[in-house]
Amino acid sequence: MPESYPKIRPQWVQWSIIVGFVAILEVLSRGGIVKRTILVSPSEMFATLGGLIVANDVTPHFIRTMVETFASFAMAGALGIAIGIFFWKFARIGKMFEPYIVSVYAMPLVMFYPLLLIFLGLGSPPIIFITTISSIIPIILNTTIGFREIREVMHKVASSNRCTPWQTFSKVLFPAATPYIFTGLKLGFIYALIVTIGMEFILTDLGLGFQVHQFYDFFNTSSMYAYILLNLIIAISANVLLFRGEGAMRKERT
Amino acid sequence: MTYAMRSPSGTVVELEAVREITHDLRMGEFVTIIGPSGCGKSTLLEIVAGLRKASRGDVYIWDQRITDPHPSIGMVFQEESTFPWRTVMENVEFGLEVRGVPKKERQKTCQRIIEIVGLHGFEHSHPNALSGGMKQRVAIARALATDPEILLMDEPFGALDQQTRLFIGQELLRIWEATGKTILFVTHDINEAVYLSDRVLVMSHRPSVVKAVVEVDIPRPRDTTTITLERFHELTSALWEILREESEKALAMPRAKVPS
Numbered sequence: 001m002p003e004s005y006p007k008i009r010p011q012w013v014q015w016s017i018i019v020g021f022v023a024i025l026e027v028l029s030r031g032g033i034v035k036r037t038i039l040v041s042p043s044e045m046f047a048t049l050g051g052l053i054v055a056n057d058v059t060p061h062f063i064r065t066m067v068e069t070f071a072s073f074a075m076a077g078a079l080g081i082a083i084g085i086f087f088w089k090f091a092r093i094g095k096m097f098e099p100y101i102v103s104v105y106a107m108p109l110v111m112f113y114p115l116l117l118i119f120l121g122l123g124s125p126p127i128i129f130i131t132t133i134s135s136i137i138p139i140i141l142n143t144t145i146g147f148r149e150i151r152e153v154m155h156k157v158a159s160s161n162r163c164t165p166w167q168t169f170s171k172v173l174f175p176a177a178t179p180y181i182f183t184g185l186k187l188g189f190i191y192a193l194i195v196t197i198g199m200e201f202i203l204t205d206l207g208l209g210f211q212v213h214q215f216y217d218f219f220n221t222s223s224m225y226a227y228i229l230l231n232l233i234i235a236i237s238a239n240v241l242l243f244r245g246e247g248a249m250r251k252e253r254t
Numbered sequence: 255m256t257y258a259m260r261s262p263s264g265t266v267v268e269l270e271a272v273r274e275i276t277h278d279l280r281m282g283e284f285v286t287i288i289g290p291s292g293c294g295k296s297t298l299l300e301i302v303a304g305l306r307k308a309s310r311g312d313v314y315i316w317d318q319r320i321t322d323p324h325p326s327i328g329m330v331f332q333e334e335s336t337f338p339w340r341t342v343m344e345n346v347e348f349g350l351e352v353r354g355v356p357k358k359e360r361q362k363t364c365q366r367i368i369e370i371v372g373l374h375g376f377e378h379s380h381p382n383a384l385s386g387g388m389k390q391r392v393a394i395a396r397a398l399a400t401d402p403e404i405l406l407m408d409e410p411f412g413a414l415d416q417q418t419r420l421f422i423g424q425e426l427l428r429i430w431e432a433t434g435k436t437i438l439f440v441t442h443d444i445n446e447a448v449y450l451s452d453r454v455l456v457m458s459h460r461p462s463v464v465k466a467v468v469e470v471d472i473p474r475p476r477d478t479t480t481i482t483l484e485r486f487h488e489l490t491s492a493l494w495e496i497l498r499e500e501s502e503k504a505l506a507m508p509r510a511k512v513p514s
Contacts, residue, residue, distance in 0.1 A: 151333065156305055159305055162323050175340075176337075178339065252382065253339065253380070
């Protein structure tokens with residue numbers, strides 16, 4: 001059946017929903033329908049955030065969160081790709097360990113925070129530790145799948161051209177597996193960001209997540225929402241950039 | 255020539271895929287192997303390519319026994335095998351690149367090959383932008399770029415429609431005439447076999463032997479109108495007579511799973 005409703009560009013609908021949602025929040029808080037201690041208006045959130053940025057209040061927290069996120073992601077990326085390749089190359093070992101990896105995926109790692117506090121103290125180390133573990137899982141799994149899915153004929157092309165094992169790996173297999181590895185890295189980065197901010201609620205004294213918690217404790221609703229807004233902006237921007245990068249790569253290939 | 259393989263249950267079984275193929279190729283000749291499906295055509299070609307080891311029997315090129323892929327042999331596969339992350343030029347350069355030929359030099363060689371296979375103007379396109387027939391030309395160009403003496407082609411046009419096959423077949427004949435390679439071609443398509451080849455080897459059902467060798471005496475150059483000639487029909491009919499019995503056997507027998 002042909003679609004009969006008027007053709008509207010999907011982006012318009014998507015933006016309308018966001019604008020509408022923000023407008024409703026604005027009306028709810030300005031009209032006094034929801035108390036100021038619970039919700040401040042979006043315009044006030046932006047204004048407060050602007051003020052905090054100008055006052056240089058955000059910078060140390062932003063830097064801390066970014067350092068933790070990128071440090072965890074870098075370790076997860078390097079180790080995760082290496083382990084993923086190992087699990088593909090030694091398929092029996094890979095099959096043996098896969099259930100553990102998948103289980104870690106499903107585990108709320110946050111619950112280990114008392115242990116981490118004891119062993120690693122307060123601050124960045126426990127956060128980087130737990131973030132790396134969360135981030136590495138999708139990277140390992142996707143890397144292994146990426147190498148497993150390479151068609152037999154690609155190996156044959158390499159052999160018939162008499163590639164050395166290193167040439168086969170670097171010029172054929174690794175590039176062939178790249179789309180999967182990239183998907184793993186994309187998920188890994190998003191997890192790294194989410195887990196870092198989440199863990200900052202409980203395990204640290206600095207960072208964007210910590211600030212949300214801090215202002216919540218102080219009943220400073222306006223600043224709390226300003227930091228929530230900033231976290232949203234960072235997470236959404238990272239997501240958009242990564243999806244675009246992935247899209248560009250797939251477009252070249254399919 | 256037997257071929258040892260691991261059966262799905264994990265035990266090593268020896269499948270006698272190809273029993274007796276004793277055949278010499280002449281330089282610059284276009285020879286096609288045709289046979290019922292599952293008769294071991296691809297296995298034979300991969301043994302010649304050095305990609306599989308024969309458990310009995312040998313393949314020689316100029317008295318040199320083939321055990322590994324030989325530099326004088328290029329191979330084009332049935333499946334789509336271009337590298338999607340490389341441009342057409344980079345795909346064609348692959349063989350020379352792994353041999354360590356400097357970039358300038360290999361680009362010059364590859365440009366010439368790209369023109370021979372009719373992909374001029376697509377050097378910087380990625381394979382995804384090309385049709386199935388064009389992708390196979392990229393694969394052919396990639397195999398030709400290292401200047402092999404012998405080109406092995408395993409049903410390279412199997413995935414293409416009939417009309418595209420005829421035209422790309424004509425292109426292949428042109429490329430073959432331009433480069434003077436020896437081509438060993440595998441197909442299950444009788445028309446394609448007669449249209450392209452100097453000689454057609456007909457293989458029997460497993461364990462395969464060469465059941466007949468048919469000389470194709472249709473004069474060259476041939477083109478897409480060749481298939482309308484009287485002689486073409488005589489030869490394809492003759493081939494079908496030989497093949498029919500074998501194909502029936504192949505259909506009647508439960509097929510052993512031959513790893514690809």
